[in-house]
Amino acid sequence: MIPPPLPPHLESRRAQVFPVLDARDRERMQRFGEVRRFRDGECLVAAGQPSPGMLVLARGRVVLSRRDGLGHSVPIVEEGPGQFLGEVAQLSGRPALVDAHAMGEVEVLVIPPHRLRALLVAEADLGERIIRALILRRVGLIETGAGGPVLVGPPECAGSVRLEGFLSRNGHPYLALDPAQGGEAASLLERYSPRAEELPLVVCPDGSVLKNPSESTIARALGLLPEGAFETLYDAVVVGAGPAGLATAVYAGSEGLRVLVLDQRAFGGQAGASSRIENYLGFPTGITGQALTARAYVQAQKFGVEMAIPAEVASLRCEASGMPLTLELTDGRKVRARTVVVASGARYRRPALASLDRFEGRGVFYWASPIEARMCDGEEVVLVGGGNSAGQAAVFLAGHARRVRVLVRGRALAASMSSYLIERMAASPRIELMMETEVVGLEGSDERGLQRVRWRHRPSGREEEHDVRYLFLFIGADPATEWLAGRGVALDAKGFVLTGAELADGRAPFAFETSLPGVFAIGDVRSGSVKRVGAAIGEGTAVVAQLHAYLASAATSESRRSSTREPSEPVRPGEGAWHVANQPLH
Numbered sequence: 001m002i003p004p005p006l007p008p009h010l011e012s013r014r015a016q017v018f019p020v021l022d023a024r025d026r027e028r029m030q031r032f033g034e035v036r037r038f039r040d041g042e043c044l045v046a047a048g049q050p051s052p053g054m055l056v057l058a059r060g061r062v063v064l065s066r067r068d069g070l071g072h073s074v075p076i077v078e079e080g081p082g083q084f085l086g087e088v089a090q091l092s093g094r095p096a097l098v099d100a101h102a103m104g105e106v107e108v109l110v111i112p113p114h115r116l117r118a119l120l121v122a123e124a125d126l127g128e129r130i131i132r133a134l135i136l137r138r139v140g141l142i143e144t145g146a147g148g149p150v151l152v153g154p155p156e157c158a159g160s161v162r163l164e165g166f167l168s169r170n171g172h173p174y175l176a177l178d179p180a181q182g183g184e185a186a187s188l189l190e191r192y193s194p195r196a197e198e199l200p201l202v203v204c205p206d207g208s209v210l211k212n213p214s215e216s217t218i219a220r221a222l223g224l225l226p227e228g229a230f231e232t233l234y235d236a237v238v239v240g241a242g243p244a245g246l247a248t249a250v251y252a253g254s255e256g257l258r259v260l261v262l263d264q265r266a267f268g269g270q271a272g273a274s275s276r277i278e279n280y281l282g283f284p285t286g287i288t289g290q291a292l293t294a295r296a297y298v299q300a301q302k303f304g305v306e307m308a309i310p311a312e313v314a315s316l317r318c319e320a321s322g323m324p325l326t327l328e329l330t331d332g333r334k335v336r337a338r339t340v341v342v343a344s345g346a347r348y349r350r351p352a353l354a355s356l357d358r359f360e361g362r363g364v365f366y367w368a369s370p371i372e373a374r375m376c377d378g379e380e381v382v383l384v385g386g387g388n389s390a391g392q393a394a395v396f397l398a399g400h401a402r403r404v405r406v407l408v409r410g411r412a413l414a415a416s417m418s419s420y421l422i423e424r425m426a427a428s429p430r431i432e433l434m435m436e437t438e439v440v441g442l443e444g445s446d447e448r449g450l451q452r453v454r455w456r457h458r459p460s461g462r463e464e465e466h467d468v469r470y471l472f473l474f475i476g477a478d479p480a481t482e483w484l485a486g487r488g489v490a491l492d493a494k495g496f497v498l499t500g501a502e503l504a505d506g507r508a509p510f511a512f513e514t515s516l517p518g519v520f521a522i523g524d525v526r527s528g529s530v531k532r533v534g535a536a537i538g539e540g541t542a543v544v545a546q547l548h549a550y551l552a553s554a555a556t557s558e559s560r561r562s563s564t565r566e567p568s569e570p571v572r573p574g575e576g577a578w579h580v581a582n583q584p585l586h
Contacts, residue, residue, distance in 0.1 A: 007143045010136060017136045019129050020082040021056065026109070028126060029056060032119045033111035038102040045085060045100040047147055048205035050093060050223065053112040054086035054130075060106030065099045066146035068175065069203035070184055073099065076146065084130070087137040088171075090116060091301040095205075095223035097147025097173065120302050135298060138171065145175035149222065152177050152185045153200025156375055156449075158361035159212040160200045164371050166215045169266035169273070170309060171294050172222065176200075215265070215310045216331070226308055230335045233324055234260045236547055237337035239313050240480075242269025243533050244523025245343035246296040247540025252547060253303030260335060261305060262327070264312035268293035269345045270477065270524075271533050273367035274389065275396035279418060280534055289533075290369075316340065316487045318516060325518060338554065339547050342484070342497055342514070342521040343540065346477030351384075355442050363450025364442070364471050368393040373400040376470050381405070382453050384439055385474030386413050391421030393474060398430040401470075407437045407455055439471070479525050490515040496527035510546040512539065518550060 010017060021029075033056070038044055045051055047067050055062075061080045067073040076098070079085065085100050085108075093113040111119060120127035141147050148167065153160045155178055167174045177185035188201055188209075198211040204221050219225045236252050238245045241263035252259045266272060274289030283292075301307065317326040327335040348366035350356060356364065365372050368383075373396065381401045383394050386408040398404050406425065412435070413422050425431050434455075440463065441454035453468040479495045490498045490505075499521050500511040512520045522539040524531050529539065 006140055010140055013136060016129075016132055017140065018077065018079070018083060019133055021084065021126075022082065025126055026056060026058065026082065028123055029109060029111065029119060032115040033109040036108055036110050038106040038108070040102055040104050042102045042106075043099065044102060044106070044108065045096045045098065047097055047099050048095050048223070051086070051090055051096040052110050053093070054084055054090045054110075054116050055100070056084045056109040056111065057081050058107045058109060061103040062100050062106060063103055065101070066097075066144070067099050067205065068150055069205050069207045069209075070150060071207070078103070084133075086116075086134060087141065088134045088298055088301070089138075090134070091298070092307065097141055114304070117302055117304050131298070131302060135295075141173045142168075142171065145173050147205065148173035148175060149205065149218065150175045150177060150203040151200045152179060152188050152203065154178060154180065157196075157199050158449075159197075161371060161375070162361055163200065163202065163213075163215075163218065165369060166218070166266060166310075168369065168371060169268060169290065170224070171267075171297070172224070219310060224309070225311070226306070229333055230260065230308075232258060232260075232336075234258050234335065234337045235551065236260075236339045236341055237262065237325075237327055237335055238341045238343055239263075239327070240269065240343035240345050240523070240525070241267040241293075241297070241307070241309060242343060242345045242523060242536065243271050243293060243296070244345075244536035244540040245269075245341065246293060246300060247537040248341050248343065248522065248543055249300040249305045250296055250303065251541050251544040253300055253305040255544065255548070257544075257547065259300075259305045260337070261300065261307050261309075262311045262313060262329075262335070263309045265310055267297045267307070267309060270348075270367075270389065271536075273369055275368060275392050277392075277533055278420065292533075313344075313483050315483055316489070316516075316519070318488065318518075321517065338518065338551060340519045341543060341547070342481075342489075342519065342525055343523045344480040344483075345524045347480050348473065349476045349478055351439065351473065351475060353439065353442055355444075358446075359442055359444055359450040359471075363444060363469055364473065366473055368397055368472055372470070372472075373397060376401045378402050379470060380466070380468060381470040381472065382407060382439070382455070382466075382468050383472040383474065384408075385472075385476075386410055386416045387474060387476065388416075388418055388421060390474035391417045391425060393472060394431055395421065395424050395428065397472070398428045401430065403430055403432060405432045405434055407434050407439060409436065409438050409458070411436055441465070442471070477524070481525060488516045489519060489521075492527040494527075496529075497521035497525055498527050502527060510550065512543045512546055513550070518554070520546060
């Protein structure tokens with residue numbers, strides 16, 4: 001047997017990554033799939049192609065290989081009877097990340113995605129072992145870059161940083177090659193002769209090459225976005241895949257509602273970029289925002305929630321009371337829903353600095369992930385902000401940068417930052433705290449990006465300028481509610497969504513309901529919300545009971561309207577009573 005190339009920290013969990021199911025386990029799985037047979041050498045699964053689902057081996061052996069768009073194919077593991085093929089992509093039917101070929105005659109039980117989700121729910125103990133293996137396999141693929149696109153370009157170029165951030169935050173494997181190291185990367189650049197703005201080149205698993213593609217373009221090329229129109233009438237569409245939106249998705253999906261989640265960037269929101277969350281209940285040693293939200297992302301898919309990322313909402317439309325709501329996306333597609341949950345959070349605030357947009361992604365960043373930390377290794381960086389996100393980022397970057405100057409406009413941190421972060425910053429010899437100080441100027445070039453930063457001490461007016469290539473901005477965020485403008489959803493003076501008792505519009509709305517019936521708001525985007533991960537998750541959970549109540553009320557009203565119609569009166573499209581129950585509607 002070919003030993004799988006597991007990363008060191010997964011080696012001790014080999015039995016969990018590649019479990020062997022006994023005869024009783026396989027018997028319990030029979031009702032969820034169908035038996036198929038393959039000849040020697042036949043392909044069961046092809047990288048980059050939609051997978052038929054999870055394949056459980058009953059007879060014969062299968063070899064799995066990782067293949068990239070450059071034509072390399074490397075065997076990674078051989079599996080036999082009682083083992084199964086698959087990772088988290090099989091929960092939603094997305095393209096496979098590896099090739100699988102039969103070694104001799106092979107018989108497998110094919111469990112398609114919707115039946116796999118049913119298996120995980122119905123057979124809890126067996127489902128626990130399966131989903132743990134699926135998650136650990138995806139972790140291994142991410143850490144080795146297996147099955148993903150190959151990014152070819154200088155690691156510091158804006159396009160490379162942008163696409164690496166998109167793929168990593170969405171939990172998708174990729175491999176980055178620096179052409180300065182020679183080899184195939186240099187040969188590719190010579191062959192395609194891209195201009196600087198066309199970097200990086202992205203080699204997809206099917207061998208096609210994209211030049212500095214947008215996030216939507218690469219997502220479609222990798223099969224991460226659903227194609228065509230959304231033809232389903234969803235019980236709930238959640239706009240935003242941060243902690244609040246993911247909490248709603250998990251609980252609503254687990255209670256039988258048909259749910260779609262839309263996000264224009266990545267799951268996790270701002271919390272997903274947090275290097276470590278230490279004050280969230282149940283994690284005494286802390287957990288990264290990426291790890292916490294990635295678990296929720298997989299959990300939502302387990303319950304049948306559909307995900308569309310990146311997908312940006314342009315507007316919300318309500319034709320008439322009691323009729324389905326319509327969300328219009330920027331790509332022209334439309335989504336219909338009985339209820340909408342606004343969990344779009346907030347956008348990073350941008351200071352009024354000349355040339356700021358010129359250096360965004362080229363020295364100026366609004367989050368600090370391992371990708372940015374790698375670039376800052378041994379460098380001197382400046383970080384602006386006095387909240388918890390700023391403190392977490394400063395501590396994280398101090399583990400990589402030579403020095404981290406933290407600039408804060410206020411006179412003290414106690415009102416805006418948790419005490420444990422203040423203490424940790426004070427204990428770090430690499431962090432220099434500069435109070436009542438603000439950035440006033442940036443300098444650099446189109447070729448080299450940001451080169452110098454100038455700041456001013458506000459009380460004295462004294463200015464300093466230093467050679468700094470990396471500036472991190474954590475100065476708060478503004479609500480992402482422009483897509484609600486003029487759509488009947490009341491906002492406060494700062495643009496946050498008003499809900500519940502704040503409305504005073506003569507109705508008796510639910511606590512998280514907006515001025516537009518059937519539209520709810522939770523998390524950071526809601527006026528008066530507590531801007532903390534735990535609070536967002538709590539609101540995302542609590543709103544599900546209100547969705548059920550609203551849908552039940554709407555069904556009752558529709559039933560009454562139907563009973564008062566004359567026998568000859570036709571039912572208009574989109575009308576008709578429907579049943580709300582804690583069972584799958586899909």
